[in-house]
Every structure is written in C-alpha cells, then in structure tokens.
Amino acid sequence: MFPKCLFLLLIIPLGTACGPARTSAPGAISTEPPASEVPAGTSIRLTDDLGRTVTLSGPAQRVISLAPANTEILFAIGAGAQVVGRDETSDYPAEALALPTIGGYSGFNLEAIVSLQPDLVLAQGGGFNSPELVSSLEELGLTVYVLPNPPTVEAMFNNLGKVGALTGHGAGATALVDSLTMRVAALDEKILQLSFPTVYYELDATEPTKPYTAGPGSFVDLLIARAGGINVGAELQGQWAQISLEQLVVANPAIIILGDAAYGETPEKVAVRPGWGTLAAIQTGQVFPIDDNLVSRPGPRLVDGLEAMAKLLHPGVFK
Amino acid sequence: MVRAPANNMKIRPYLYTLLFLFMAVVLSITIGSVFIPPADLGRILTGWLNRATFSEPVKTFAFILTDIRLPRTVLVLLTGAALGGSGAAYQGLFRNPLADPYLIGVASGAGLGAVLAMSYKWPYSFWGLMAVPAAAFIGALLTVFLVYALARVGKTIPMTNLILAGVAFGSFATALTTSLMLRSTGELHRVISWLNGGSSQAGWHPVLAMLPFLLFGLGILLLSGHVLNLLQFGDDQAQQMGLPVTRVRTLILLAASLATAAAVSFSGIIGFIGLIVPHVMRLWFGADYRRLLPLSIIGGAGALLLADVMARAVMAPQELPVGIVTALVGVPFFLWVLRRAKNQGYW
Numbered sequence: 001m002f003p004k005c006l007f008l009l010l011i012i013p014l015g016t017a018c019g020p021a022r023t024s025a026p027g028a029i030s031t032e033p034p035a036s037e038v039p040a041g042t043s044i045r046l047t048d049d050l051g052r053t054v055t056l057s058g059p060a061q062r063v064i065s066l067a068p069a070n071t072e073i074l075f076a077i078g079a080g081a082q083v084v085g086r087d088e089t090s091d092y093p094a095e096a097l098a099l100p101t102i103g104g105y106s107g108f109n110l111e112a113i114v115s116l117q118p119d120l121v122l123a124q125g126g127g128f129n130s131p132e133l134v135s136s137l138e139e140l141g142l143t144v145y146v147l148p149n150p151p152t153v154e155a156m157f158n159n160l161g162k163v164g165a166l167t168g169h170g171a172g173a174t175a176l177v178d179s180l181t182m183r184v185a186a187l188d189e190k191i192l193q194l195s196f197p198t199v200y201y202e203l204d205a206t207e208p209t210k211p212y213t214a215g216p217g218s219f220v221d222l223l224i225a226r227a228g229g230i231n232v233g234a235e236l237q238g239q240w241a242q243i244s245l246e247q248l249v250v251a252n253p254a255i256i257i258l259g260d261a262a263y264g265e266t267p268e269k270v271a272v273r274p275g276w277g278t279l280a281a282i283q284t285g286q287v288f289p290i291d292d293n294l295v296s297r298p299g300p301r302l303v304d305g306l307e308a309m310a311k312l313l314h315p316g317v318f319k
Numbered sequence: 320m321v322r323a324p325a326n327n328m329k330i331r332p333y334l335y336t337l338l339f340l341f342m343a344v345v346l347s348i349t350i351g352s353v354f355i356p357p358a359d360l361g362r363i364l365t366g367w368l369n370r371a372t373f374s375e376p377v378k379t380f381a382f383i384l385t386d387i388r389l390p391r392t393v394l395v396l397l398t399g400a401a402l403g404g405s406g407a408a409y410q411g412l413f414r415n416p417l418a419d420p421y422l423i424g425v426a427s428g429a430g431l432g433a434v435l436a437m438s439y440k441w442p443y444s445f446w447g448l449m450a451v452p453a454a455a456f457i458g459a460l461l462t463v464f465l466v467y468a469l470a471r472v473g474k475t476i477p478m479t480n481l482i483l484a485g486v487a488f489g490s491f492a493t494a495l496t497t498s499l500m501l502r503s504t505g506e507l508h509r510v511i512s513w514l515n516g517g518s519s520q521a522g523w524h525p526v527l528a529m530l531p532f533l534l535f536g537l538g539i540l541l542l543s544g545h546v547l548n549l550l551q552f553g554d555d556q557a558q559q560m561g562l563p564v565t566r567v568r569t570l571i572l573l574a575a576s577l578a579t580a581a582a583v584s585f586s587g588i589i590g591f592i593g594l595i596v597p598h599v600m601r602l603w604f605g606a607d608y609r610r611l612l613p614l615s616i617i618g619g620a621g622a623l624l625l626a627d628v629m630a631r632a633v634m635a636p637q638e639l640p641v642g643i644v645t646a647l648v649g650v651p652f653f654l655w656v657l658r659r660a661k662n663q664g665y666w
Binding site: 050051052088100101102103104105106107108109110111112114115117127130131132134135136137139140238 | 351352353379382383386387388441442443447448451502508509512517520521522524631634635636637638639640
C-alpha cells in the first residue's frame with residue numbers, strides 16, 4: 001500500500017495546513033474593481049501565500065502554471081491564451097495539453113521555465129510547490145506569485161479574483177465567481193431540509209483492512225458536509241486518516257465514494273473485499289466512483305465536484 | 320594489501336579520471352532541456368569571462384548557462400567529490416568493503432533533520448530557506464557525535480562498536496523519519512525528493528555555503544592517505560608503528576563526516592556514489608590510499624555529474640531525483656566492473 005498511498009498523497013495535497021495568517025484578507029480581491037478597469041500602466045500589487053508582495057507593471061501576458069488547479073483557474077477566467085507553459089499534471093481543460101510542460105512532481109525544470117520567458121509564474125502554496133522552488137525562480141529574476149491553498153470553497157473564489165487581477169481578467173473572474181456562488185447557494189438551500197446520510201470517502205485501499213480516508217479538516221471532509229453528508233472519517237485524526245475495517249463496520253456508512261476510482265477501484269471490487277460484505281452501503285449498492293480531480297484541485301471545478309457529491313448523496317433531490 | 324605501484328601507474332590514473340571529469344563537466348554544461356547551439360556555447364563562455372552582454376536569443380541561452388547550469392554543475396561536482404572521497408576514507412577507516420559515507424548515520428541523521436524542518440512552515444526569508452539544509456547538517460553531525468559517544472569504550476573506539484551503533488541508531492532515526500512522513504499531509508513529495516537526492520536550490524548560495532566545510536574535510540582526507548595505509552595493517556600494528564590510532568581515526572571520521580554532511584544538506588541523500596566509486600578506483604588503480612583518495616574524489620565528482628546529466632535528460636522536461644539514477648545506472652555498471660576485474664579478491 002505504501003507506494004500507491006504516497007502517490008495519492010502527492011496528487012492531493014488539498015486542504016493541507018497552509019498558514020492561515022499569511023493569506024491576504026479574505027474577500028479583499030473579488031470585491032475590488034476588475035483589473036481590466038484599472039487604467040493601463042497602473043501596476044498590480046498583491047500579497048501572496050508566502051507573505052511576499054508581488055508587483056506587476058501590468059497584466060501578465062506570459063504565464064506559466066505550476067499546478068493543475070492554477071491552470072484550470074487561468075483557463076476558466078479567460079486567461080488561457082496568456083498561458084505559455086504548464087506542469088506535467090495540468091491536464092484540464094484539453095487546450096492546456098497543447099502547452100509545453102516544464103516538469104512536475106519529481107522536479108521542475110528551471111531551464112525550460114526560463115526559456116519560455118514568462119512574466120508571471122503562478123505557483124500553489126500549502127506545500128504544493130516548495131519554497132525552495134519559489135526562491136530559485138526568484139533568484140533567476142522571475143516574478144512568482146504563490147496562490148494560497150484555499151481551506152474553503154469561498155477562499156477558492158478569492159483565488160479566482162487574484163488570478164483575474166494578475167492577468168487582467170478581473171471581469172471574467174467576477175462573472176465566474178458570481179455564477180459559481182449562485183450554484184453553491186442553490187445547493188446550500190436545497191441541503192437545508194434534507195437528512196444527512198453517513199459517507200465513507202476512500203482515498204486509498206491498497207490494504208483493504210486499513211484504508212485511507214479523508215480526515216477532519218480535509219477538503220473532502222468539508223465538501224461532504226457541504227453536499228449534505230456525514231463523513232465517517234471526521235471522527236479520526238489527521239487529514240489523511242487511516243481507518244480500520246473494524247471501525248468502518250461500526251460506523252457502517254450508508255454511502256461509499258471511491259476517490260480512488262482513477263486507480264482502478266470499482267464498486268464490484270469493493271463488494272468482494274473480504275469482510276466488507278456486511279457494510280450497509282455494499283448491501284444496498286450505494287458504492288459510487290467519483291472523479292477525484294473534481295474534489296482535489298482547488299480550482300473552479302470544485303463546484304462541479306460539490307454538485308457531483310450532492311447527486312450521489314441525494315439522488316432524489318439533485319438530478 | 321598495499322601494492323607497490325608500477326611506474327607507469329603513477330600519472331595515468333590521474334589523467335584518466337581527470338579526463339573523465341572534464342568530459343562530465345562538458346556534458347553537464349552542454350546537455351539540458353534547452354538546446355544551446357555549440358557555437359553560441361563558446362561565445363557565451365568567453366563572453367561571460369569578459370562580462371559581455373548579448374542580444375536575444377543568445378541572451379536567454381547565456382542566462383540559462385551562467386545562472387542555472389554552471390552553479391548546478393559546480394554544486395553536483397562538489398557533492399560527488401565529497402561523497403567519493405568520504406566513501407574511500409570510510410572504507411579504509413573501517414577496513415570494510417561495505418562502508419560508505421552513510422555508514423555511521425550521516426544520511427539518516429540528515430534525513431531526520433530535514434524532514435523535521437520541512438514539517439514546519441518557515442517564514443519566506445533567507446534564514447527560512449536555510450532551515451532545511453541547516454537542520455540536515457546539524458542532524459547529520461549530531462548523529463555522528465552520538466554514535467561516536469555510544470561506541471566509545473574507555474579511550475578506544477572499537478570499529479565494530481562504531482558500525483553497530485551507527486547502523487542501530489540509523490534504523491532508529493529512519494523509523495522516526497518514516498513516522499513523520501506518514502503523519503505529514505502535504506509536503507511529502509518534497510520529502511521524498513529530498514531523500515532521493517532530488518533537492519536543488521538554484522544559484523551560487525548553496526555552493527558558497529558548503530564550500531568551507533568541503534575544503535576543510537576533503538583537505539584533511541587528502542593528507543590522510545598514508546595514515547589510512549598504515550591502518551590497513553590493523554590497530555595494534557599501526558599503534559606499534561607509532562600512529563596515535565584513536566586520535567587519527569577521530570580526525571578522519573570528523574573530516575569525512577563534515578564533508579558528507581555539507582554535501583547532503585544541499586543535495587539530499589544520494590546513495591551508491593560513496594560506495595561504488597572508491598571500489599571502482601580500487602579495482603582499476605590499486606588500493607594505495609595516497610592515490611585512492613584523490614582518485615575517488617575526482618571520480619566521485621565525474622560520476623555524480625554524469626548521473627545528474629542523465630537525471631535531467633531521461634524524462635525531460637521532468638527531472639528524476641539523482642539518487643535514483645546513481646542506483647539504477649551505477650549498480651549495473653559496478654557489477655560489470657566487478658565481474659570483469661582481473662584482480663579478484665582485490666580487497
């Protein structure tokens with residue numbers, strides 16, 4: 001289980017302890033006038049996740065994204081044409097795949113980054129891109145902005161506003177945030193009257209007797225609650241929590257969501273795991289795969305993930 | 320055990336290894352994910368010395384060369400030199416073919432220090448960025464001192480005690496490191512990369528920071544060839560020949576550990592170079608430590624540079640942690656050398 005578990009951990013560093021004090025005031029950006037309304041030649045100043053004040057002389061025109069969520073944000077707010085490079089794991093939207101890659105988890109390639117002559121390198125904080133990488137890029141004279149790893153959906157909206165300001169797509173970001181806010185509000189309202197089923201979200205079950213699940217304070221934990229469910233992992237310790245099969249049998253979740261579906265887990269495989277047959281979710285067939293990229297990347301598709309989750313938890317209400 | 324060198328063996332080994340190192344440096348400077356035409360390469364290097372300025376696209380090439388490739392080449396070269404030299408010294412000191420620079424806990428101590436430092440979010444500043452290498456360096460040296468103190472019996476340090484204490488404490492530190500990693504949530508890829516020698520901070524700062532320790536450590540090692548030769552006869556005999564065994568041993572241990580700790584702090588843990596390079600040098604050029612030490616230093620530098628070039632090229636534009644390459648490529652190469660060696664039973 002070790003290697004795969006590690007791999008998963010690499011993929012989903014979401015909701016990790018990003019220094020809460022370092023992010024700039026929540027809501028500060030999305031409420032400001034969009035950058036496109038700022039007169040040309042006015043410089044853009046924003047504080048990033050590392051507490052650095054980043055100054056651009058104007059909207060960035062050649063952006064390199066170091067994280068899949070950043071790439072998704074850039075394309076979603078209409079700055080896709082300004083992106084000139086991406087990290088290896090940025091695979092959405094499809095247009096992004098045509099961009100040159102500049103490395104990934106095993107290492108970022110400084111030469112490739114420099115040769116693309118970016119005027120902005122967009123990194124992700126919270127342990128996703130290391131401070132060593134940021135300092136290396138800074139030392140090479142590049143402008144680096146580290147987006148905080150948002151602890152909530154609303155904080156993610158705030159990130160959209162920041163990227164909008166940096167790229168001159170403030171209006172696009174505001175429009176996107178407005179529509180996403182409405183979708184989340186609609187969902188919140190419907191959830192109010194519902195009873196919450198218990199949910200087990202599987203991150204990794206290479207060892208089916210002690211799989212990993214989303215613990216308290218993790219992003220998936222927040223999304224489950226937001227989508228109208230009770231996360232059985234919320235009782236455990238740590239954001240990456242190991243749960244024993246015994247604990248799982250006692251918790252007896254009504255619904256099982258397979259966040260490891262992309263790694264080959266299926267409801268059929270789960271049903272035949274030794275000892276799992278007693279679980280209510282398996283007897284009633286409430287085992288569902290989910291596209292874990294929707295719930296693990298702090299970009300606009302989180303709202304898709306939230307809606308997908310709500311559909312699984314309340315199929316009668318969300319169609 | 321110590322062979323009398325044939326006359327033509329005096330200079331040639333140095334020529335061969337220096338040529339190898341030179342080729343490795345050239346490869347390291349020419350090969351990268353961005354192709355720089357050889358014609359530009361020459362112009363940039365001569366222009367760099369004259370502080371000339373260039374226009375695009377040569378300007379970008381020049382920047383890549385002088386600010387990315389050159390510092391990295393020097394850092395890797397120094398790291399390889401430290402590992403090769405320390406490996407040879409440890410093998411001689413312990414009279415053990417399995418000895419490598421990590422035998423008495425430098426790697427496990429550095430790993431524990433680094434992972435501890437990484438589990439805390441340091442402010443983004445010069446000292447914040449120095450936290451991980453500094454913690455690794457301190458962790459490595461603390462481990463060596465602890466192991467040394469544990470292994471000490473009265474006024475002597477029996478080598479067997481040292482090895483056993485080192486291996487035991489190493490397992491202990493590794494267990495702590497692993498438990499920290501399992502508890503950690505986000506920074507794991509940084510840790511794994513560091514533990515496999517994949518950490519690299521750009522620029523000249525790391526080079527400058529490790530240089531004093533390296534010069535001191537390797538300098539002492541270069542002077543200790545004769546002493547290591549004597550130690551091969553065994554403690555009693557060396558003592559009878561007038562060698563203050565314990566004191567000399569402590570000094571060599573300190574020098575090798577200091578060089579290794581400095582190297583590891585900035586580059587992460589790179590395995591096999593310190594084990595294999597001294598053996599290859601011994602197989603090819605004999606076991607006289609007066610020669611083996613400098614040759615292992617040069618050979619280690621060249622070998623690690625070559626591995627680093629492969630680490631950059633294999634999956635470009637992604638980079639593999641160099642420690643993986645040293646094992647994947649270094650081990651088969653070493654086994655090949657070992658099987659071909661004419662002087663079997665060379666140890």
